[in-house]
Amino acid sequence: MALFGKKELVGLDIGSSSVKIMKLRESGGTYQVAKFGVEPLPQNVVVDGAIMDHSAVVEAIKAGFARLGIKERMVATSIEGHSIIVKKVILPTTTPEDLEESIQWEVEQYIPFEVKEVKIDFQVLGPLPDDPTRMDVLLVAAKNELVEDYVSVVKEAGLTPTIIDLDSIALGNAFEACAGISEAQIPMVVNVGANFMNIIILEEGVPLFTRDVLMGGSMYNHELQRNFGVSYDIAERMKKGEELEDFDPERVDAILKNVSGIIATEVQRSHNFYAASFPDKHVTKIFLTGGASRSPFLREMMEDKLGIGVELFDPFDGLVYDESEVDGEMVKAYGPAASVVTGLAMRKPGDK
Ligand SMILES: Nc1ncnc2c1ncn2[C@@H]1O[C@H](COP(=O)(O)OP(=O)(O)OP(=O)(O)O)[C@@H](O)[C@H]1O
Ligand SMILES: [Mg+2]
Incomplete structure (x- = not known):
């Protein structure tokens, strides 16, 4: 493969709320985004990390590649989950x-x-x-069936799954390349998606701890749905701060705060578990990313519970792009949700 020059892989993150696609160009240690797109997926297409509706995912991948005009067929994709x-x-x-x-x-x-x-x-x-x-x-x-599920969906979309990574490892790689923090730090990176939260703690770029927790942004929707009898989509608007006149904003906030508290407690549990195994390697800072990193009260509650500073991480802060190639509105809307796909797009065909 090296005979034909430096081949780049296209990053493909199949999440439960959407498929993210990114193509990077590397020169002199800087990464430039050549393509970036997000194709929303209907609910329940991907459940607990398993693909329930193959054709919906295949359609979304194909639509995304067509929309972005990507001709390359070799991709790096990833899996997440308990197993x-x-x-x-x-x-x-x-x-x-x-x-x-x-x-x-x-x-x-x-x-x-x-x-x-x-x-x-x-x-x-x-x-x-x-x-x-x-x-x-x-x-x-990783369980064979989980890997094979992702491989088959990628192949059905007409692509070659050259690398199957893990969400948590891709997250760590994106963070290393884009956050620009000193080697002396021990960061805990927390990616809150729609259904999963991927956690990785790094020391000089090497993972000390990783964990996928089945918890994410859809939990806010479900709680709002349960309390107000609204649809998933209305709940989505409520949690993004839209004030809908039928609902008491104080009650909405109380529910959002409660869910943020549950998620923050789970992060604290993972941190406690890590701290027990590495008592002399204190986490210096927490970096919160993923689509649901902007959930109301989440950052503050994590800071309160863990007693460690929490900062938001958006991989685009460490990437360059040209507005003629990449839609700035897309970056604003989906930047924090692109951490995993950024790490995937940085992979090379010969990587381990
Ligand atoms: N501005 C916002 N405020 C609150 N939540 C948001 C916002 N934008 C997106 N979200 C939430 O982020 C989640 C999607 O994040 P992301 O794209 O990282 O997940 P995913 O990769 O599709 O899912 P997963 O990896 O968990 O299967 C959804 O729950 C969505 O409601
Ligand atoms: Mg995800």
């Missing part, structure tokens, strides 16, 4: 080639599924400083 395991493990030092052969046997003890039920991938992080006969390896295991 994915990411773990840093210590293994005897060997070459990546040999590890490829032996990984199945090495990892059996670390995963709660049958080895034959999962796809395993790894990244060698390097030898232990005090014992070079052993090395740190980042291990990823």
Whole structure:
């Protein structure tokens, strides 16, 4: 592949609220956005990370590629969910080639599924400083059926799934490239989508902790629907701050605050879990991103509960783009929701 020059992959993030597509151009360490688009998906097409309605997703992907005029067919896409395991493990030092052969046997003890039920991938992080006969390896295991679901949908849309990443890892890569923070920091990046919240804690770009929690922006809609008997779409307008005359704004706020409190508590639980395993590596700051990062009261409540500063992260702040290629209104509306797709668009065909 390298024979034909530097090929770029198109990033394709299949989320439960929409499909996001991005193409980047890299030059001298800066990323320029060449294409960016979002195709909304109807509700219940993707549920708990599983694709329930293949043809709706295929249609959205095709429509997005056509609208953006993207000719490239090779994509990097990603999966998220409970059945994915990411773990840093210590293994005897060997070459990546040999590890490829032996990984199945090495990892059996670390995963709660049958080895034959999962796809395993790894990244060698390097030898232990005090014992070079052993090395740190980042291990990823995902259920076969989940991976195959995404692969088949991408193929049905006429594309080649060159890389299947994880939402949390793509999020970490986008953050590393776009946030421009110092190596001394230990950031916790929290991506709140419609149904999932992806959390990653990084040290010098290496993940120390990742977790996908089944909780997100649609929780506000469901609570508003339950309390006011309104539709999902009306609830969507209410939570985005539209004052609809039939509803008491104080009651609306109380419900929104309650949901933000639940989400913030969940972030706190993940943080506590992390802090128990890494007592000497304190999180220095929290970066909140994802479509639902702008949910009312969420940032403040996270700051209160965790006692750590919370900042909003929009990958476009670290990307350049030209308004003749990329629609500025689109960036304003969907910038924070583009963190995962940005990390995917940064992947190269030969990457691990
Ligand atoms: N301005 C806003 N205020 C509050 N919520 C918003 C706003 N804009 C978008 N959202 C919410 O963000 C969510 C969509 O975010 P995102 O696009 O990151 O999710 P997704 O990737 O489709 O879903 P997931 O990865 O969880 O399956 C929806 O719940 C939407 O209502
Ligand atoms: Mg998402």
